[in-house]
Ligand code: G6P
């Protein structure tokens with residue numbers, strides 16, 4: 110039979126009596142769809158929701174409207190390869206072409222990692238980009254899909270932009286789209302879609318060149334030649350081709366060092382989140398007798414990372430601190446750092462580095478977008494979050510493979526193992542024991558109730574003791590952006606204890622089902638004899654105090670957290 114879109118075009122021609130030469134651009138009537146409010150990182154919903162009639166189209170139209178239209182503009186289009194990525198790409202291309210965009214730069218087969226897309230937006234000075242991803246959430250027909258917009262600085266859209274997008278979702282009544290065949294995205298090169306150029310690029314080349322400009326590739330290659338072994342788990346997601354090209358082909362890590370390297374629409378049935386739970390195979394290997402020297406993993410769209418040495422898991426908060434203390438060993442950072450930044454729930458380990466080295470240190474709300482202004486203004490060079498995100502001013506997203514390469518560069522320069530790096534770091538700066546407890550799919554009202562009950566205690570908690578720890582302060586974090594003066598309220602509840610411990614309560618902004626309660630637990634240790642405890646044990650009294658204060662078990666009905674990182 111004939112191609113469905115051709116059949117549809119013929120049908121439309123018959124219905125409207127339009128002529129052949131103007132028939133391929135149509136205006137589709139629609140109405141607002143509820144719930145299209147972008148969250149921490151774009152709009153994420155079940156794939157089946159995104160596949161409902163006009164759901165994707167409405168949101169894409171809202172992006173276009175929210176940024177003042179796409180006429181004459183150049184955009185980057187990236188994606189993590191999850192189920193529906195290929196279909197969604199064709200829709201976005203057809204809508205952009207129908208609405209006068211001049212060029213879309215798209216990764217081959219509609220694949221491009223989030224940090225690579227950020228780089229492409231910056232390098233080609235485009236008007237921004239659209240990334241199709243639900244990050245570390247599983248993919249597939251029954252799992253998650255997502256779409257986010259990044260601004261011309263390469264970073265996630267700030268709230269002012271996402272608010273405009275959300276407003277547009279509530280008022281739109283039609284969208285223009287071409288009725289055409291699919292564009293072939295399997296070959297690198299330029300094709301024409303209506304009046305728009307579709308430029309299909311190898312998604313790895315420019316990114317690899319950027320990494321080469323920041324790191325001492327010769328030193329890392331020598332490290333591999335000396336027998337240093339690495340396992341990089343791409344988790345069946347987008348970084349597979351990047352890691353193969355850079356770690357194996359360019360730096361000479363033995364073939365097979367990169368595993369699960371072929372992006373698959375359902376991430377091999379797994380959960381592409383680089384943490385000890387979801388990257389369990391890698392953790393098991395790294396804690397076995399046959400452990401290589403270095404293990405790493407990245408998430409669905411390539412912006413998160415996990416670092417683990419031989420029997421040495423590195424928490425994201427510690428990773429940020431170690432990188433901040435040693436980044437100058439890599440050529441791209443040899444001039445030192447302008448400053449560092451972390452999200453509020455991230456541990457204070459990096460603050461200790463900043464204090465000792467005389468660096469400015471910023472505390473922002475959760476979400477990479479809050480680092481953008483600091484990076485743009487040259488106030489910070491390195492940023493990181495407890496949610497496995499680390500990055501620098503080289504792009505405006507966190508960057509998984511970048512973190513891996515910076516670690517490797519530092520290990521190559523120092524000749525130390527991962528465990529030695531941690532030991533020396535804790536000896537010099539002290540250790541911030543840290544753990545995050547997640548309660549997933551909690552009843553939304555129960556979770557709100559818990560948060561409200563905490564808010565009601567802000568005035569009465571200070572001075573009271575729980576599990577032997579005295580509360581020093583209790584408040585809700587809000588942020589005044591030092592660059593543009595914007596104010597963000599309600600960014601997580603902080604309970605600080607005397608002596609430096611802390612419990613933070615926050616509701617996730619990225620979940621798609623119910624509420625996810627995150628409890629971030631931290632305690633400071635400066636005793637050299639106490640540096641190697643199990644974090645759950647070291648944090649036992651903070652954990653108990655958090656439970657006493659918040660009544661987590663009673664309010665959520667959960668005896669245990671679903672995930673402890
Ligand atoms: C995304 C953002 C991160 C943020 C994380 C928080 O991954 O890119 O910057 O830290 O979401 O997720 P949460 O589920 O805690 O809101």
Ligand code: ZN
Nearest residue numbers: 244245410412
């Ligand atoms: Zn991600």
